[in-house]
Amino acid sequence: MANLSLKHIYKVYPNGVKAVNDFTMDIEDKEFIVFVGPSGCGKSTTLRMIAGLEDITAGELTIGDLVVNDMEPKDRDIAMVFQNYALYPHMTVYENIAFGLKLRKMPREEVNRRVLEAAEILGITDYLGRKPKEMSGGQRQRVSLGRAIVREPKVMLLDEPLSNLDAKLRTQMRTEIAKLHNKLGTTFIYVTHDQIEAMTMGTRIVVMKDGYVQQIDTPKNLYNYPGNKFVAGFIGTPQMNFFEGTLKKTGDNVEIAFKNTDSRVTVPYSYFYKTRPSYLNGKAEVIIGLRAEDLSLDRDEVEKSNAKIKVKISHKEELGNETLVYGDINMEGDGFGDSPTRVIIKSTAEVEYVPGDVVEAALNLDRVHLFDSKTEVSILPRVPEFNYLDCSVKGGVLSFLGQNLKLPSAIQCEDCTGELLIPTNAIKLGGTIAANVISSETVCGQKLLALELGGRRIYATTDQDVTEGFVNISIDMKRLTILKDDEEIVQPLPEIVSFDGSFKKIKVVDDVPETEEERAKRLAKKNASPEEEPVLTKRKKVVRFLLNIEGTDFPVSEEIAQKLITALTVKRVFDKAYRYECTPYDIKFADAGIEAECVGIADYGAEKFAKCKVGEKEIYVKLCDGAPEPAGKVYLAPEIEKLSIIQADMDIRLV
Numbered sequence: 001m002a003n004l005s006l007k008h009i010y011k012v013y014p015n016g017v018k019a020v021n022d023f024t025m026d027i028e029d030k031e032f033i034v035f036v037g038p039s040g041c042g043k044s045t046t047l048r049m050i051a052g053l054e055d056i057t058a059g060e061l062t063i064g065d066l067v068v069n070d071m072e073p074k075d076r077d078i079a080m081v082f083q084n085y086a087l088y089p090h091m092t093v094y095e096n097i098a099f100g101l102k103l104r105k106m107p108r109e110e111v112n113r114r115v116l117e118a119a120e121i122l123g124i125t126d127y128l129g130r131k132p133k134e135m136s137g138g139q140r141q142r143v144s145l146g147r148a149i150v151r152e153p154k155v156m157l158l159d160e161p162l163s164n165l166d167a168k169l170r171t172q173m174r175t176e177i178a179k180l181h182n183k184l185g186t187t188f189i190y191v192t193h194d195q196i197e198a199m200t201m202g203t204r205i206v207v208m209k210d211g212y213v214q215q216i217d218t219p220k221n222l223y224n225y226p227g228n229k230f231v232a233g234f235i236g237t238p239q240m241n242f243f244e245g246t247l248k249k250t251g252d253n254v255e256i257a258f259k260n261t262d263s264r265v266t267v268p269y270s271y272f273y274k275t276r277p278s279y280l281n282g283k284a285e286v287i288i289g290l291r292a293e294d295l296s297l298d299r300d301e302v303e304k305s306n307a308k309i310k311v312k313i314s315h316k317e318e319l320g321n322e323t324l325v326y327g328d329i330n331m332e333g334d335g336f337g338d339s340p341t342r343v344i345i346k347s348t349a350e351v352e353y354v355p356g357d358v359v360e361a362a363l364n365l366d367r368v369h370l371f372d373s374k375t376e377v378s379i380l381p382r383v384p385e386f387n388y389l390d391c392s393v394k395g396g397v398l399s400f401l402g403q404n405l406k407l408p409s410a411i412q413c414e415d416c417t418g419e420l421l422i423p424t425n426a427i428k429l430g431g432t433i434a435a436n437v438i439s440s441e442t443v444c445g446q447k448l449l450a451l452e453l454g455g456r457r458i459y460a461t462t463d464q465d466v467t468e469g470f471v472n473i474s475i476d477m478k479r480l481t482i483l484k485d486d487e488e489i490v491q492p493l494p495e496i497v498s499f500d501g502s503f504k505k506i507k508v509v510d511d512v513p514e515t516e517e518e519r520a521k522r523l524a525k526k527n528a529s530p531e532e533e534p535v536l537t538k539r540k541k542v543v544r545f546l547l548n549i550e551g552t553d554f555p556v557s558e559e560i561a562q563k564l565i566t567a568l569t570v571k572r573v574f575d576k577a578y579r580y581e582c583t584p585y586d587i588k589f590a591d592a593g594i595e596a597e598c599v600g601i602a603d604y605g606a607e608k609f610a611k612c613k614v615g616e617k618e619i620y621v622k623l624c625d626g627a628p629e630p631a632g633k634v635y636l637a638p639e640i641e642k643l644s645i646i647q648a649d650m651d652i653r654l655v
């Protein structure tokens with residue numbers, strides 16, 4: 001039993017294929033995690049890195065409390081079940097299951113106990129004397145599960161274990177594996193390309209595409225709140241309907257227009273509080289997603305609904321308990337091709353449709369999904385990144401939602417009316433602005449508060465417990481953006497500082513303290529106690545590693561250097577370009593370091609930052625409270641231990 005942590009895991013194969021990018025997740029003890037995605041998306045590679053069958057290019061893998069990157073597979077306390085059962089044909093089922101334990105020289109009675117127990121759990125006790133060829137595919141896969149169970153591993157890894165089985169057996173084994181997970185109370189990680197398998201088995205699912213994690217969530221949340229069009233389309237059968245369209249806000253309503261049709265539906269603007277207003281201008285192209293069950297052909301429902309679209313029926317699929325009705329929302333369309341006007345509607349009504357009939361379908365607007373047409377990211381996110389508000393600035397005072405805030409001197413803004421962007425995590429509890437908490441929900445481990453301010457809803461994320469009612473809030477002014485005519489006239493303080501450089505190895509002659517071993521030998525020879533003998537140093541040629549940051553060398557610990565070296569081959573590691581990133585809080589002024597020019601002070605009231613130029617780069621450095629304000633030539637020293645180190649051309653975060 002164990003929890004696992006994957007931090008910024010990458011895999012680059014020797015042929016240059018970047019199979020896994022920045023995979024980061026924490027897996028709790030006893031979870032049933034499923035990696036799902038189309039073939040080639042990097043699921044098996046990730047699983048194999050956890051198993052230790054594949055080297056980890058960069059990142060850190062922890063099982064229990066141990067970093068296991070360099071640990072042999074056999075020492076990781078995991079067991080793996082593969083698609084092909086790989087049973088020994090000449091051994092009986094009993095011998096197959098017992099084989100691994102015998103190799104480990106486990107006492108006979110213990111082997112016997114474990115094999116019988118596993119056979120009991122898997123319902124194969126009666127077959128223990130048989131050879132694999134005398135068993136069905138399902139039974140053989142049970143034997144291979146048995147072989148994994150008897151190891152009593154901390155983590156069970158399963159790579160498409162059911163894909164060799166026929167459909168009926170798969171469904172049955174799915175239930176059995178879920179039951180097995182409950183019974184064993186072990187962490188399971190399961191790889192499949194089958195979304196139904198993922199949805200029915202996982203406590204949480206990781207959806208992957210092209211080596212990138214798309215979303216990590218519970219089956220229900222993936223279905224109800226897909227973060228992008230890929231996840232929306234991948235999860236659920238039949239696939240979600242996707243239409244092209246535009247959104248136009250007029251007064252308190254938003255009109256959804258479906259492209260290539262004359263269908264329009266009107267929705268209250270309150271649906272769109274989490275959406276950037278620039279999507280609501282009637283021009284920005286969006287993708288409208290509706291699941292087949294969120295459209296209805298039921299006559300009563302259509303009659304009552306004030307959100308309906310016209311559908312020309314083309315054909316249907318009878319599934320017994322329900323009917324899938326196919327059609328087109330473009331009266332010229334045929335409903336057969338996978339076009340942006342084709343529609344599939346789940347219908348239980350016993351209505352006969354004739355191909356070519358034009359009917360109305362009622363939309364369940366509570367469940368409409370909207371995506372940016374280019375990035376395909378949801379524009380109705382569950383946790384919005386920003387609050388988008390109308391604002392005005394006059395004489396250095398920012399007004400929005402009935403609030404008038406004096407802008408700090410760091411924000412210089414002409415008088416204007418514009419759009420204000422407040423990041424949801426820049427609204428903090430405590431302060432002088434009174435707001436009413438309407439709701440608090442936990443989404444993906446963080447609390448999302450809906451607050452009422454000046455008659456509108458705004459959102460804030462917090463890690464504190466908050467009950468409904470009035471709270472005081474404050475806004476982190478350094479994170480605000482103000483737009484006038486779509487142009488940023490106030491930009492937030494950059495949260496990340498980025499430097500360029502390289503990684504170097506040098507040989508130097510240095511005074512090196514004697515090793516523990518040398519010292520022990522010397523003390524023994526002299527018969528001296530450690531207290532009375534000073535530690536001796538010797539002049540020696542030693543290797544030192546340096547980070548060259550913007551032309552200045554900084555010594556780096558052996559530990560960090562080793563991470564860089566093991567990530568890529570030694571030959572390639574030193575001639576690459578690196579990017580170093582940290583926050584403005586992780587840089588100090590020093591007597592020596594990166595040469596910079598301090599060109600101003602950004603004073604946000606509560607905090608001050610020095611604006612420094614390093615070549616063409618603008619870098620902000622947090623000033624300690626009460627410290628003198630620097631000016632002119634300065635030297636910057638980033639805290640090396642806090643740097644993220646990114647191999648620039650392949651964009652791999654090595655540390």
Ligand code: ADP
Nearest residue numbers: 013015017019038039040041042043044045046
């Ligand atoms: P999945 O399990 O999702 O089908 P994989 O993890 O097997 O995907 O593969 C991810 C990507 O890595 C694919 O593009 C695949 O071609 C590539 N790949 C897998 N194994 C190797 C290998 N040993 N050498 C080079 N490329 C590989």
